[in-house]
Amino acid sequence: KVVHDPLGTGLIIGAWNYPIMLTLGPLVAAISAGNTALIKPSELVPTCAALISRLVPQYLDQEAFAVVEGGIPETTEILAQRFDHIFFTGSPPVAKIVMAAAAKHLTPVVLELGGKSPAIICADANLGTAARRVAWGKFFNAGQTCIGVDYAIIEDSIYDEFLDRLTHTVRDFYGPHPQQSPDYARIVNRDNLDRIQGLTEGQDIVVGGDADPDDLYLAPTILRDVNPESPVMQDEIFGPVLPTMRFSDLEEVISFINAGEKPLAQYIFSSSRKKQDQIIAETSSGAVGINDTLSQILIPGAPFGGVGQSGMGAYHGYDGYLAYTHRRTVLSRSAAVDPPVRYPPYSDLKAKLTGWLL
Incomplete structure (x- = not known):
């Protein structure tokens, strides 16, 4: 047993x-x-x-x-x-x-741990639902969530439309003045606020960007056409700043993700099972959300954990018990019968019997 x-x-x-x-x-x-x-x-x-x-x-x-x-x-x-x-x-x-x-x-x-968890938005996605779930997955707890969306990579043909939907969604969620919203969180301390705000310097800010250090407030911020080599794309942001980029084909997305460290999560927005399966098969991450964000952590029986730089081991439910x-x-055998075939001296007959038994 x-x-x-x-x-x-x-x-x-x-x-x-x-x-x-x-x-x-x-x-x-x-x-x-x-x-x-x-x-x-x-x-x-x-x-x-x-x-x-x-x-x-x-x-x-x-x-x-x-x-x-x-x-x-x-x-x-x-x-x-x-x-x-x-x-x-x-x-x-x-x-x-x-x-x-x-x-x-x-x-x-x-x-x-964590990592730069991407949201991949394909042209065949339900853009309204995707915009809401990406905004929620990014700006919940002011972006201070280990499995939160770190950046969005959007198919070129729907890039402008999706950014427009995303911008309107942020305003729907938190109003014209997010600082006054009871649903919008604050940054944990001044050091982190300064670090996160510094990542927006020199970027094309679509919405947000403003801060109130005394209130530890940093607005939900969306960045347009971010250079992959810029500082905001080097490490996990862990704050309410969403860099966005374009892609033209899935191979480009997969290569980009695989060039970095393995993230704790990745989120695929597409109605195509083929595209979903391809991304899952050709990348690695702690977990995957298809047409959703964050919700995988709510499944009681599902293991939660990372891979590579996003962590090792898993817990939640039975996996926590196993951890x-x-x-x-434990082997228990009767001592009443003790065949001599296992013991030396070994003969050809014992070898044949052992081979037959095995």
Whole structure:
């Protein structure tokens, strides 16, 4: 039989963009498999970190679960300790530090990262639906979503029409003054706001571009005809800026995607099953959404995880349980009968019998 053994004590390093879900979600998986855990919430959301620090000992066994608050020094000290499993959600550069620390003890890891997840809009797509779902997938939580749309690559024949629909959709969602919309989020801090706004410099801004640093507000922004070599296309944006580009054939799109790192998600908008299958078969990503964005994370039984620079390992549902267990094979045989054919000395007859049995 195969038994599932708990790995032991896990370290969970949470993220700031969805600080409850991305910290307690892995904890649920750890508990389901019978593990203990040390939890390190993100220091960029101190209120949520303090809440987790207060609630965990209130509801969980303090001998089995603990929370450590703090920044880089505390995390560095924690990573110097030996754990049986490490779960990290964040950026690839920090993930490399985590993985290097884990390697010293051959500790298994799950790394939930990100990347430049594209939205591919083909001419045969339902453009109205595509515009709404791309806008939602980009500007939800002000673009601070690991599986959010990073950029849109649009078939040339419908480029102008789609941009027009996208612009109107943003105004429909958030009104003429998005800063006043109760549905539009803020950037986590000033450093990130300055970084994201800097990516728009020198770009052709279709809509948005304005900011209010005191309010940590950066408008939903759409960029037109972005140069693939520009800074905004080099790293994950993680903010409400949507670069758009054109393509003329699918091979061009596939080559462009494959020239970069493997993203956490990619979104295909097309009514053609052939095109959908071709893109899926010839590219690699953590997940794929066809004619939709973000919704794959809502499927309870579906594994969630990246590939390459977008992460390794998976969790959610049963996959979370598996991530925190060792599958151990247990063989049990009767001792009453013990044929001598397995034991030396080996004869030609034993070899023939063994060959026949196998």
